[in-house]
Amino acid sequence: MELVKLTHENMEKEHICCAISNNKDIQVMSKKNWLKDRLDEGLVFLKGNVRGKCFIEYIPAEYAWVPVEAEGYMYIDCLWVSGQFKGHGYSNLLLDACIRDSKAKGKKGLVILSSKKKMGFLSDPKYMEHKGFQTADTAEPYFELMYLPFEEDAALPRFRDSVGRQEDMPEGFVLYYTNQCPFTAKYVPILEEMAKARNAAFQSVHIQTREDAQNAPSPFTTFSLFYDGQFVTHEILSEKKFDKILTDKGV
Structure with a gap:
């Protein structure tokens, strides 16, 4: 499979892999606008030359929109291969490309958000x-901050004190949310x-903002x-799932 890197030049014509194809869709617009602002900060969106979920998105940790301390690392926002593309080694292909790129840029290692067991929207801990x-x-x-160091003495990444x-x-x-995922543009309203x-x-x-x-x-x-004040879920909710939560809370 050929890998395609998103740029300012090809952003409009390339599919962003999240099962939405129309550039005029509010979900696509919000995600692509978010991506455009991040490209100049070193974000890389690398995708298979297919129309489907087969991509990796990563950025220098100092610019990542997450509350982590991981100076000198590369933070993986998302590694997603699903549907017909699973089982062909594409996750390895994408992750290996990220590793090579990050090493070439002098990074200390990679960081990614996972969980105690496999959950939606988070990386699979067993695979990692x-x-x-x-x-x-x-x-x-249930959150786990996982890392792959390139150096033996690399400092240990950690969550910031604001977490929790x-x-x-x-x-x-x-509800806290960003436009990093296109689905929030649809479901939050x-x-x-x-x-x-x-x-x-x-x-x-x-x-x-990144600072927030x-x-x-x-x-x-x-x-x-x-x-x-108590955490409920990180999973982007459908109407049915939110209805159940409202009912469970007695509202």
Whole structure:
């Protein structure tokens, strides 16, 4: 498979791999606008020359929209191979390309967000362990910060102190999200309307700067839902799943 690197020049014509093909779709627009601003910061979006989920996205950790301390590392935002492309070694192809590129750029290693067991939107811990990654830090309720050092004496990455800091949250639902994932552009407004219809206290916090993302209370800034200051989920919710959560909370 040929790998294609997104650039300012080919951004408009290339498919961004998240099962959405129309450039006029709000999800595509929000994601591509987010990507355009990150390319000049060193973000790399490398994809198979196919229309489907087969890509890796990574950026120097200093510019990553996550609350981690990993100076000198490369942070992998997303490594996603699914559907008909699974089982062909494409995950290895993409990750190996990232490793070569990161070493060529003098990085200390790679960092990626995972979980205690495989969960949606997070890297598969068993696969990452198979590729030599180790757990550097953990955060409740299930987040694992995994890293692959290129140097024996490389400093250990860690979550920032803001992770888990929830004492200032208002009562009810609080949703932190970014445009890093195109699906938030579609589902956040839907969840807001659902909460409003149920008279549920709901506040959405749209993280729009790297500084705010790096001081967020959850490791997964793309989407993290809290209720009364307690973490609920990082998984981008459909109407059905959010309806169940509203019911479980008695609203």
